[in-house]
Amino acid sequence: VIKTPQIVIFTLVFFLMPVMASYAHAQNEDLVGSVKIEGNKRVETSTLLYYIKTRKGEPLSRSQISKDVEQIYGLGQFKDIRVETRQGSEGMEVVFIVEEIPSIGNVLFYGNKEIEDSDMHELLGFKRGEAFQQHMMTEAKEKIKSLYHEKGFFFAKVDVISKKSDKNLMDIHIRVREGEKVGIKNILFSGNKNFSADELRDQIETKAETWISFIDESGIYKKDILKLDVFRLEAYYQDNGYLRARVQEPNIDIDKKNKEINISISVEEGSKYRVGKITSKSDDTVSENDVLKALQMKTGDVYSLSKVRAGVMSIGDIYSERGYAYADVNPITKINENSRTVDVSIEV
Structure with a gap:
């Protein structure tokens, strides 16, 4: 009587063993047995495995493998990546086959x-x-x-x-x-009525070739420098009262036959503006007369933006001397088109 349960139990285990083995094999098929890299020569295997999140012993996930491929592509070192799965003794072998960019x-x-x-x-x-x-x-x-x-x-x-x-x-x-070196032969202006071409040439960094060009490298066309020269010319006009002056984009003519460059710059000068009314709000620190005196401008003068800026700096210095180092001095301007004047109001 006592031995019967042992025989029954042994028989039950014996019959269950194939079922359990089959179940364990099925489980292994769904698990990652190993992760391998093939085809890499320059990039270390350890580097790739760091970015790959598919791990041995974890369930096989197609979505995770897709993310792993994206991660590897993101390194910018590979032109092609393939993934193969192979049945192994411990589960599925996941093999990343890479082709490196040269x-x-x-x-x-x-x-x-x-x-x-x-x-x-x-x-x-x-x-x-x-x-x-x-x-x-x-x-x-x-x-x-x-x-x-x-x-x-x-x-x-x-x-x-x-x-x-x-x-x-x-x-x-x-x-x-390399070919031959090409220098600037001429810088020509059109539309300029109030300033000569020589006066305008003095305002820009771009220069035509001279007999000393081999020393100072003048006469070389540089696109970025010429762009800045356009702003320099407009600033020069505006400092002399021509607030609406516009300088057009220069025309560059490269003469292949004569091996030279000719630059043409068109100017729209517009009207000259003068200073109109000048006002200032006085306070207990600096009087209106002191402000206007520091501004160094008077009604009827040719309006100059640089002079306004210099005047604002001088007014700021006065406030600084009197203990207000961070005084905010603002020039408020109003352009009168009919009279061609600019009213200037100083606010502190």
């Missing part, structure tokens, strides 16, 4: 005489071993052309190609045909 190898220059290799290396900023991207080629070409333009070589031709080396690196070959 790395930059050597950057080689040909044909450049006026600009050193080191200067172009610094400009491009390419580093050996960094991921190669196709857009780098176009950007390199434009950067080098701009550098040559800054030096006056407007006919420079630049070709950039890439070749895969024996070491599976992408070498970048840059060939330059």
